[in-house]
Amino acid sequence: MSTSQHAIQLKDEGNSLFKQKNYEGAIRKFSEAIALDSRNHTFYGNRAASFYFIGRYYEVITDCQIALQLNPRYAKAWLRKADAHDALMQYAESIESYQQALPLSSSSEYPELQQRIQVVTSKIMHPSTMNLSTLLTIARAHSIPIPHQDQMHTPAQTETLRKALHRHPKWGSQPRVRYMYIPDDDSQPIRNFELERLPVGKLDGEVKRVLGGGCRDYTEELSVVR
Structure with missing residues (x-):
């Protein structure tokens, strides 16, 4: 088995753990895959998703930034980055990331994405945000x-x-x-x-x-x- 094939296998094992909601285990598998192939943007995106579900939002943003350096048109990374910024109350950055995802989304995804932008925008203007x-x-x-x-x-x-x-x-x-x-x-x-x-x-x-x-x-x- 080649190094690339081994990395894909580790990613698949990580995906399986992710579906079981074993996010810590999934992170370990995705990290092992990255160690073998650091140029595959999906490895970082999958690990970012795992980080998100255990509340490690800074790591989500870091992994998404690396994934987007490798592939700027990786829509899932823009979305996960936006979600993490939203969770950290970094609303301007969240909206910017959602807007980057808009032209990369399908026609069926577009309305939901627009709605998510409106939700974050409403948080910006909430009195609790603006003293x-x-x-x-x-x-x-x-x-x-x-x-x-x-x-x-x-x-x-x-x-x-x-x-x-x-x-x-x-x-x-x-x-x-x-x-x-x-x-x-x-x-x-x-x-x-x-x-x-x-x-x-x-x-x-x-x-x-x-x-x-x-x-x-x-x-x-x-x-x-x-």
């Missing part, structure tokens, strides 16, 4: 004046502001960004930027390293993703 500090930062980033913002304290005021910003033309017209640099000096503008290919779970330290000592705070601008 007053985040809303005021977004308003400042888009140069939207907020009268009497120092008098806003109640949940009802936060909800009113959230709805108003969501309808504001400046908000919808801005390009999608992922993070906002907030200078110590309030007279300085907030700068939008994107950070990509950062280790999941290590973003906070990486942001501070990239931005240096002038960074007072940062916040995810989830709300601009429709």
Whole structure:
């Protein structure tokens, strides 16, 4: 039996364990298959699925990223990556991954995928996701004046502001960004930027390293993703 055939056999054994819901066992088999053939994108995708069902979402994302480097049109990897980001409340990244899967999906899969995007989008605009500090930062980033913002304290005021910003033309017209640099000096503008290919779970330290000592705070601008 060749190395490639042995790797396929291990994958099949992993699939069988996966169907039995023995996800730890499946992970071991898929890992053995990867050790023999690290260029097969489906091995990473199958292991990602196993990681997902035991709640190891960071590993899901890592495996999906490797699978997509090997095959960018691997729709299942985009979907599993999106699901993992959703589970981690990384809604912007989840929607982006779902959108990557859209053109790769069949006509029968398309409506369900659109619905999943709508569900995640609704989570972005949920009051529990967007607190007053985040809303005021977004308003400042888009140069939207907020009268009497120092008098806003109640949940009802936060909800009113959230709805108003969501309808504001400046908000919808801005390009999608992922993070906002907030200078110590309030007279300085907030700068939008994107950070990509950062280790999941290590973003906070990486942001501070990239931005240096002038960074007072940062916040995810989830709300601009429709």
